Amino acid sequence: MGRTESIIRRSFKRELFVCFVLVAMLPLLISDFSLIRVFKAKLSRDYEKDAMEQMNKIEEDIVDFLDRMDMTLESLAENDTILTGITETDSWLRSKAYKQLYEETQSYRDYAQFNILNGEGQCIFTTSSANQKTDLPPYWGILKVAYAHPDDMIIRRAGDGATSSLQLARAIMVDEECQGYVMAVLGEEHFESILHSSYDNKNGIAILDRFWEDVYSTKNARDENLGRTLRQRRMSGEKIKQTTDGISFYIMPIEDSGLYLVLGKDAVFTEGITQTLMGVILSIAVLCMLLCLFMTTFMSEYLTTPIKKLAKAMSCVQSGNLDVHVDSRRKDELGQLSANFNQMTGELKSYMELQVRHQQELSDSNIAMMQAQLNPHFLYNTLDTMKWVGKVNHIPEIAVLSSDLAKILRMSISEEKFVHLSEEIRLVNYYMEIQQIRFNGSFSFDVEVPMELEDCMVPKLIIQPIVENAIIHGLKEQEEGHVFVNVYAKQEKLYIEVTDNGAGMSEEMIRLLNSRDREALKGHIGFYNVATILRLHYGEEYGVYADAGNDGGTRVVLILPVDLREEAPDAEGISG
């Protein structure tokens, strides 16, 4: 089952086919089979009715005949002439009795043979043309019963293997004594005469006795061995009617005679009819299958063609071609799908175009920026010129100022983001030179860097903003101001300490600086920037911390890793 399922599942066409077959064949088969059953039932009912009618007619004839025989036998039994004839030896009286017998039975002699037996069961008179006299023992069989029931006509089967007949007997009772018996014997030819009017020789008829032994059967019933078969079935407890029977037969008791009438008819549903019906059903089923196959092909084409088209178009889109267009004139869901696809590719295309335009604009601004970078060089050159003008005119301050500014400018506009610590310190020195000229040398500045740390790589311009803070905020209105930059390494970390001996900061200010809150640090943008740069480059454990100095003033510590590499770390990190 699982394998079949997976085979079916693998193709839309096959799935569709299975569905079609189920939908088409199931109702067909159900209706066919129920139709056959109903048809069969109806037919056999009609058939049975037909058979029953015929049987009723036959039964009526037989019952009627037996009634008349009863009367005849009774009148014979009460006939004095015949009675005297039984015991008489005088031939004239005997022939008179014989004559009486013939007269009495005139109208029935075609239907039975009549015998008159004496009390010992010896046959005295018979109407048999062959003059066969059949003696019967009075202590046995029918005569014994007739003697025991003198008021009834007794009916018994008689037979000796090949032939069988029906015997009717009545005791002749005179003063409670049995004088003899009147008998009628119905042989095969007699039954034929009796049934002549009601028997239709298409069917087989059998008359069975109390123990279902053949009393009489028509030739076709005899050929089928009807009586024997039925008795055997009843004896062995099998079903009387069996489905394998070639004929259907109906059994009916003939009133209270103890006889049974069996009618055999050719089976309603012969093998031929069943085969024909099955053939018709089969050909309809084949036709259905073909239709299913055709419809499957058609429907799957109808459904899969637009889907295949769409799939092809989609693969075009995947490979970048947005100019594809799916043609569909259909109005159904698949048509809508195609239209939606077309709309989608259209929108995608216009979006892509927009993107390209944006990119172009971006490139344009980049170029503009690159062009704007020309200006610092001009500034730098100008400053250089100013330095020389200062020297020539012996105004050394101008020379120093412009020279230092130029160096700071150069460093700040350089592409490099990381510099050696020594360079950074040098920059701070330049800056301090400018500031000392500016503030007329009212403060001193010291730097202490161990030799081995001079090659440490640090982000550029991280010390200068802190030192600037110290000068602007810490040494404001201070006579003997001092700024001390101390660099040392401890546990793989680089510490850059900027200490001043200025006014110091309030507790609140220190807390503010350490809080990293951008809003709160408004106005302290230098401090904030440095903290941000360090954190972005090296992670949360690094940064800038402020506290009060040992002897008043403020101490700010930058903490960063000791980085002795030659090259600068990945520049991406600081782009934000």
Next chain:
Amino acid sequence: MKRIIQRATAVLLLAISVCGCAAQEEPEEYRLDEEQKLIVYTSHKKEIYEPIIKEFEERSGIWVEIIPGGTNELLEKIKFEESGSGGDIMFGGGIDSLEVYSGEFESYRPAQYEHLDHTYASATDAYTVFSRLPAVLIYNKKLVISPGAPRNWEELLNSRWKGHIAYADPVKSGSSYTSLQTMIQVLSDRYSLEDVLRNFSDNLEHDIASGSEEAIENVVTGKKLIGVTYEEAALKRIAAGADIGVIYPEQGTTAVPDGCAIIKDAPHQENARLFVEFIVSEDVQRLLEDQLYRRSVRTDLTSAEAIREIPYDLVYSGEHREEVLALWEELNP
């Protein structure tokens, strides 16, 4: 998908079964109860069992199933059948045969036992005797004049009849063996067993009929002058018009009866007893004598013609069966 197929199948089956209900089988009205049945194994000829069983049916209302067969065949069948699964009664077979299988039978003594001849009654009531079958000699009346016909068993050894005796093979025919044993027993005072067999075989000139019917036929047609058979067979032929005479040997003859026995654990025990009662009843026994050329086993029925009867030694006959038949086959290859 799998589930859909399963459901579809279920629906289909349901629909078919619903349709099927419309055409139901009609109820069985002709059902026979077990009490109405009797299964009879019989080795009798049809003309014997048919009228008797038919009459039994009519009188008792019991349906009888007849299974005919040879005596030994049926007795073997009874022996090897699982008890209670086969027949109810064994009807027919010489009592010597029935005696051998007496272990397979239910002992039953019919109510009319007092009226029956007890000569061959079963010691254990395993069987009930049914009819007596005297062994007789026959002669062709046209070819042998009555005074010249053989008078006793001894004459069968007389060379006068050499080549003229019709006799059925005792190996095949039970009645033939009985008559051979009768001959041996009657002549035992003068002839040894071997002498009887040897002389008799010589007289037959190895021309032996294969069955009782053929033996009689040979006498009727004049192929043989005299023959050895049993009374019933001879009387039946005479009644049918054959011109043969029956001789009851002077020293007397044996009339070994056949019998009837209820099979152990018979499924229809009660009916089987009714049947035994019926076959020894006056009516049946009278019919035997009147119509069936057999002799009644009832002592209260006067037989048409009394015969001089001598007892048949069942024990001797049984014990020497192998020996006699082996010798017979040796003498008549």
